[in-house]
Amino acid sequence: MEKVCRNWPKEAFSKDLINPNSWKEFEENAKLAAAEVYRLPDMAAAKEKLIELLKSLEVKSILAVGGDEYPALDKLYKDLAAEGNAIHTEKFDIAESANTADLGISTAEFGIGETGSLCVDNYSYEARVTSMMPPVNLVFMNADYTTTDVDTAFDVISKVFDKGYMGFVTGPSRTADIERVLSLGVHGPSRLIIFAMDSGMERSDD
Amino acid sequence: MSRDLHNEIKTKLKDDIMQGALTKFAEQYPGARLKSYENVGDGSQEAIDELRDDLRDMKLRTVDSIEKYADEFQKSVEARGGVVYRAKDGDDLKEYLIKIANENGVKRIVKSKSMATEEIHLNHDLEEKGFHVRETDLGEWMLAVAGQKPSHMVMPAIHLNRQQCAKFFSQELKEEIPSDIPFMIQTARRVLREEFRAADMGITGANFGVAENGAIGLVTNEGNARLVTTLPRIHVVIIGYEKLIPKVKDIAKIVRLLPRNGTCQRMTSYMTMIDGPTPVIYKKDGEWVEENRKQYVILLDNGRLKAAHDPKMRQAFQCVRCASCLNVCPIWTLVGGHVYGHIYSGGIGAILTGLLGKGSMEAFGQFSDLCIGCRKCVSICPGKVPIPDLIDELRHRNVKEKGLAFPEKMAFQHILTNRKLFHTLLRTASLAQKPVQSGKFIRHLPLFFAHLTEGRSLPAVSDKPFRDRMAELSKNNPKNPVKRVAFFSGCNLDFVFPDTAENVVKVLQDLNMEVVFPEAQSCCGKPAIGMGDRDTGKVLAKQNIEAFEKAGADVIVCACPTCAETLEKTYVEMFAEDSKWRTRVELFAAKIREFTSFVAEEYEKQGRLKETEGAEKVTYHDSCHMRRGLNVWKEPRALLKAAKDVDFVEMHNPDKCCGMAGAFGMRYAEISLPMLKEKLNNVKNTGASTVAVACPACMMQIGGGLDQDLPDVKVKHIADILAERL
Structure with missing residues (x-):
């Protein structure tokens, strides 16, 4: 999958920029922006939580990206498929099912404490479609990867952003265009669910 | 169109x-x-x-x-x-x-x-x-x-x-x-x-x-x-x-x-x-x-590059289009963006309208006078765009290019710049208003002027302007003064509120200061400058500077923040490029002191700024020019809190414009009145019996509204409150 940066931790992160202590502020601000945040110890816990969600949301069709980058995610997607779920991970499949899928699973590079934003690398078409088209977007992130503030986030980004498509996602899609009443899910997802992982986000190229 | x-x-x-x-x-x-x-x-x-x-x-x-x-x-x-x-x-x-x-x-x-x-x-x-x-x-x-x-x-x-x-x-x-x-x-x-x-x-x-x-x-x-x-x-x-x-x-x-x-x-x-x-x-x-x-x-491009090379207008590039200048604008929040705007709305909208595209100046001229210069937008703009200043500059260019409408041209260039004629007209007005005057107010006007007194009484021009009272007051000047103060009254205090002007003099004399009133002083020029007529502004500036140079005073005190801002800041800007006048203007401007901040400083020195408790509930309204033009807001409050028998109470949104804003309140009475109503409501909710102000224009507006809506509440200039307690 095409990305702005193939390996963010290696090429863009450093100890002075990435501060795991910003987690609390990140969680607080993400929730303030109506994101649902789960901190999970490992992929087994993530799977359990995910299956719960699939049931409660009555998910019939899933788009999923990031398997090529994270072996544990790849395994999770394959397991879900083997258990009979319709899960699309190939780009043309994703394009075909984009408008009918009920859940998109994608990944984020890091979170920002000051704003509760996820920094997402969406160079590939399938990553964008997966995170925007279905009514629910589930995002996996490494819980240790947070920056304190927006300035630091751009210190990180400026190291690797030469071309492509990326940005911040902060809570679900929203509008207040009618009577300034907050309404979620106008064009993008109405729910943004964050799985912040303590382990399991080891990379295939590490 | x-x-x-x-x-x-x-x-x-x-x-x-x-x-x-x-x-x-x-x-x-x-x-x-x-x-x-x-x-x-x-x-x-x-x-x-x-x-x-x-x-x-x-x-x-x-x-x-x-x-x-x-x-x-x-x-x-x-x-x-x-x-x-x-x-x-x-x-x-x-x-x-x-x-x-x-x-x-x-x-x-x-x-x-x-x-x-x-x-x-x-x-x-x-x-x-x-x-x-x-x-x-x-x-x-x-x-x-x-x-x-x-x-x-x-x-x-x-x-x-x-x-x-x-x-x-x-x-x-x-x-x-x-x-x-x-x-x-x-x-x-x-x-x-x-x-x-x-x-x-x-x-x-x-x-x-x-x-x-x-x-x-x-x-x-x-x-x-x-x-x-x-x-x-x-x-x-x-x-x-x-x-x-x-x-x-x-x-x-x-x-x-x-x-x-x-x-x-x-x-x-x-x-x-x-x-x-x-x-x-x-x-x-x-x-x-x-x-x-x-x-x-x-x-x-569409006008952007020309603006980028314009020493003043380049500041419009500081805008990030957040539109927060609209959100706090007292005019936009009343009339909305379809009225206050063309395609872009609000204050920044006026500027962009004037700069971008075909017929930009013409579109700008149609609604640009809706900015009242209250500077609320400047206090929150992320890029610190000096919005009212850029609007002022565009107005000035518009006037330079197209000229003023006849009534303004007549008023500014032929009357305002001729002090004797202007003052004679004001004195004539004090006689002409007699049939409609009741006490210090004009409560009803006949025929097509009737709308001017709907919801707000107008103050009557005084029988005896302040300038005719100064000779008598001079007798009370101290023998061994600590300072020689020249008093710039401005038109309102001179002709509409001469009692307040007298109180200004009394407060200063009580501080053991000698007060002089240069007779040749004229209007500060703000009404003309605000409409884009800087030439008239410059003529008046020169008249005033000459008059005050002759007075040889240590400081020049002004009890009207709009005049103070004009004398101290606008004059300097107007003559920035004028090598002949620049130094004189700067020397003059350096002596200008706004009344309440000057007095508060002196009271502090004398240990007279201690908070006291009292029975008379007094609230305070911040004038826009005072709060955001001169950044003076602590001092008037300190004076009130220290005044004997005063129980100071803050009102909701004390720094929101009362709706007068110079001639705006008359030209757009329909906007001015709802703004006044909101202000009166905030006053009423404090339960105060007195609204203190430090600006004669606000005093005119709020006083006129109280006269019709809340006759038991009085408006007083801080000079009045201080003088009562001498």
Whole structure:
């Protein structure tokens, strides 16, 4: 999958920029922006939580990206498929099912404490479609990867952003265009669910 | 086309739906904005100001070398495979856009919000050429159906309610849509999703364009911009030169402020950066194919480059289009953006209207006098754009080019500059008003002047102006004064409130100061300068400076903040380029002291500023020029808290304009009165028996309103309150 940066931790992160202590502020601000945040110890816990969600949301069709980058995610997607779920991970499949899928699973590079934003690398078409088209977007992130503030986030980004498509996602899609009443899910997802992982986000190229 | 502003205002003031929405918003916005800044540094004003200074400095550095950054931006985009076109104006842009649309076989276009395309009426021309064009921002989509323009840059449809929205939904979809907000949102999602999927071309604006790598940024909440830049196979960016910034790191300077000021969020839902062509998957002859999307970036000039090279107007480049200047504007929050604006609305809208496109000055001239110069916008603008100053400058240029209307020309150039004639006329007025005068007020006027006294009495011109009382007062000057003070009264204190002027003198004499009143002093010139007539302003400035030079005083005290600001600041600016007068003006300006801050300083020295308790409830109204022009607001409160028998109470929104704003209150009585009503209501809620002011114009407005609505409450200048206690 095409990305702005193939390996963010290696090429863009450093100890002075990435501060795991910003987690609390990140969680607080993400929730303030109506994101649902789960901190999970490992992929087994993530799977359990995910299956719960699939049931409660009555998910019939899933788009999923990031398997090529994270072996544990790849395994999770394959397991879900083997258990009979319709899960699309190939780009043309994703394009075909984009408008009918009920859940998109994608990944984020890091979170920002000051704003509760996820920094997402969406160079590939399938990553964008997966995170925007279905009514629910589930995002996996490494819980240790947070920056304190927006300035630091751009210190990180400026190291690797030469071309492509990326940005911040902060809570679900929203509008207040009618009577300034907050309404979620106008064009993008109405729910943004964050799985912040303590382990399991080891990379295939590490 | 000439606008009938008074009629437009009347209609909007009667629009209860819009009035309800704007009043509620104006009330909620300031607190919600501050809340979003709570986690910036220690959340203090200083911490916010540090971000604002950074943003302003970065934008000014960029505009200084705008061509260099435009070249760098173009090179960056082209190096990544994008196509750049520089459009000199709207016609040029549209011609190019239609050409590329035809070359690429485009039939359907989706757009995400772009004010630049509104500015050049793009949709209209595209539709005329047969293209199917859809706005995808919910508000813009509804307005397009309704055939209306946005009334706010960030909340385009704030003037509508859910029933009106439902009507436009029904009209567009040709089925009955109930006015249930979640249902309407889901309907819009369904309908617009099909538009995104079927579109060949996506058009977006840009919140910024980065020179070093060619990235453009889109800050949205709905996410429509992400779909516009993901699903169609062609992406066109329309970006004004003012959006360019040098580096990726500079983006932080914009996005830490824009969402907080614009929508009171720490970040919007989506902040998207697109750099060069990116992959798109679409069906070509029934097969899915992946290729790089075509990207066209159009840099729009339309007056921007001329502004960039204008030493004053370049400051408009500091704007990031958050529209927060509208949110705190007492005029916009009353009449909305359709009245106060042309395409861009509010204060910044007036400036952009005056700078951009064909017939810009003419469009500006139609509504530019709606800015009352209260400077509330300046106090929160992320880029610190001096909005009222730029409007003033444009007014001045407009007057220079087109001249004043006859009545103003007569009043300013033939009467105001001839002190003796002006003062004779004022004295004549004091006689002529006798038949309609009752006590110190004029409560009713006959015939077509009647509307001037609706809801507000007018003060009567005094029988005996202050200048005729000074000889008597001079006898009380101390024998061995500590200072020699020259008193600049201004027209209001001289002719309308001479008792207050007397009290100013008494307070100063009590401080063992000698007070002199140079007889040759004239109007400070603000009424003419405010209308753009700086030539008259300069004539008056010279008369005043000559008069005060002869007085040989240590300080010049002024009990009207508008006069004080004009004498101290505007005079210096007006003569900045005048080598013959500059030094004289600066020496004069250095001596100007606003009355309350001067007295507070002296009282402090004498240990007279200790807080006391009392029985008389007194509240205080901040004059705009005093609070934000001179930054004086602590001192009058300290004086009141220390005044014997005073129980000081703060009112809600003490620094919100009372609606007078010089001649504005008369020219736009229909706007001025609701502002006054709000002020009176805030006064009433304090239960105070006295409203203290430090500005004679506010005293006139609030006093006139109290006379009709709350006759038991008195308005007093702080000089009156202090003199009563000597």
